[in-house]
Amino acid sequence: MSRPPLPAIADFPFWTDEKLRIADTDHNGHINNGAIGQLCEAGRAELIQAATGDREGRDFALAVARVAIDYLREIHYPGRVRIGSLVTRLGTSSVTVRQGLFMDTALFAQAENVLVILDTQTRRPMAIPSSLRANLLNMMKK
Amino acid sequence: MSRPPLPAIADFPFWTDEKLRIADTDHNGHINNGAIGQLCEAGRAELIQAATGDREGRDFALAVARVAIDYLREIHYPGRVRIGSLVTRLGTSSVTVRQGLFMDTALFAQAENVLVILDTQTRRPMAIPSSLRANLLNMMKK
Amino acid sequence: MSRPPLPAIADFPFWTDEKLRIADTDHNGHINNGAIGQLCEAGRAELIQAATGDREGRDFALAVARVAIDYLREIHYPGRVRIGSLVTRLGTSSVTVRQGLFMDTALFAQAENVLVILDTQTRRPMAIPSSLRANLLNMMKK
């Protein structure tokens, strides 16, 4: 299986800053894998917010269909992390977001997130609205 | 300051069982204080559910005004805990719930929770509805 | 991309029971994706515990290298979930565990976890000890 190369800071057009908490640690002494999932979610949420604008009045929702996280090295409390996000694929009704998670400048995890655009009424997949598609295109690699 | 005596298993008419998770631990190697707050919340929620019945169609809500937790001893993953709950005071629009948290038969924490009954429309305190008051009376010490 | 078929209850030799908490919910009204990650972790931890025995005196550790979760449908509080786990691959120093997460009998998520066996001293990958390998073989599909 050939994996894509590890991401670098320059790959990501969109950034989210988060701060580690004691509750993010576990009895192995490091930041818990689930907490790293929360950091990915924080990055996804800010990217979605930036791409879709206000939640009010929207006729679509984004549901998370798949999250795959590669844990590359341990990190420890205290500290701040930066989550870089990049749209890597735009399907008819789905978006793929790749993320790199950095502490200081070291990559400690990467993630691939697949989101599906749902019609708020029917809760079924719908084509990505054109204004959202335009915004997401701006978060793809140039 | 005189404190009430520590609670015993026989004091509690209502019980909730929970199971510890790795994410409940922290880098001190024990169950995190915040996770113990989640266990208290689990007990409160089941007591409220038992006393109020279905959430649907209710014209009141219960808001948590105060939670005070005494941490008596450390506990460690893995394991199960039991949360005993007892209504200790019924005011006009507030309820006080005392809790004892046990692992095996050892008390490791106790909590006092003050809940306020709110009118769903106005979000202001309202008198405890009579059927709810009757149910809560059944959860007081005989 | 061809995906393996969705797992069924009968596929899993190892089971973990968990109970949902209010803190597992989020403002979308459902169980948060990160909380579902905690449920996968609970299943992994119990499988590892069953396969390796006591943590004391072990000269190896298991590190999580990758977790990929497919979110198939929303679930809601309150309730209990069952996490089925199955070893699908045994490499020289890595183990792949597939999981199916069920509420009542409905599959709501599946996960693939890759674990690496590390030498506790060097923190580098080491060959799976033979007794652990034997135990993990028992958790593969017959």
Added chain:
Amino acid sequence: MSRPPLPAIADFPFWTDEKLRIADTDHNGHINNGAIGQLCEAGRAELIQAATGDREGRDFALAVARVAIDYLREIHYPGRVRIGSLVTRLGTSSVTVRQGLFMDTALFAQAENVLVILDTQTRRPMAIPSSLRANLLNMMKK
């Protein structure tokens, strides 16, 4: 019961900044009470860190004996919060820390935390070391 007046921003000599996460929300649509406990813990941890310096080589530990939180109003994701901390009492082997939690400039919760200084060897309470006492005195109201 006469309660002390609600705290104001000017009361607190020590501040911690935190950022809300989606995982902090619950199905009531607001930030979960337990997540507010995590914010108090973040403030406690930074105050302890500032007062005690490096964890390495210390012969004492601080254990949380009691946390009482008053929930004054709901807050919602997204946003940042500031936690002000103030030492209000120094006993022989215990410290009381009062906290005010603010979003924008509005107080939404307050907390009282009682910490006990433990001898790392015996795990029993010990007198507050003089250098720690001096640092904690600087975090009391002038």
